[in-house]
Amino acid sequence: MKFAKIVFRIAGLWGVLLMTLMYFLFDVVGRQYPPPVTHPDFYYGFVSITFAWQVVFLVISTDPLRYRTIMAAALVEKFGYIATLAALYARGQLQFGQFAVAGPDFVLGILFIAAFLKTRGRPLLA
Secondary structure, eight states: OHHHHHHHHHHHHHHHHHHHHHTTOHHHHHHHSSSOOOOHHHHHHHHHHHHHHHHHHHHHHHOTTTTHHHHHHHHHHHHHHHHHHHHHHHTTOSOHHHHHTTHHHHHHHHHHHHHHHHTTTOOOOO
């Protein structure tokens, strides 16, 4: 259980840091990967929803046994994002640098699987 606590706490804190920075990088993203972002609602919506997931990771870290079922949704969050970026990259719609940002998410996804498996079969506390 300690492993799952550490994994989800690191994931949550890392994500909160990155997503907080993303709120201030709207114009930078457009300059680095032209054309500029033309739909701020989608950009900030993505950042807000992703930020909310970081809070979920922090909640899971408080009691992985209690929140084990939510870990399955966390896996969908991680691997859904990776699969989306992989598909876009394969179609030539992303530059490699845009696709490479999925690397840490892939590592965290593997750690999420390990945390999920390590908490399997543990009795829930009443």
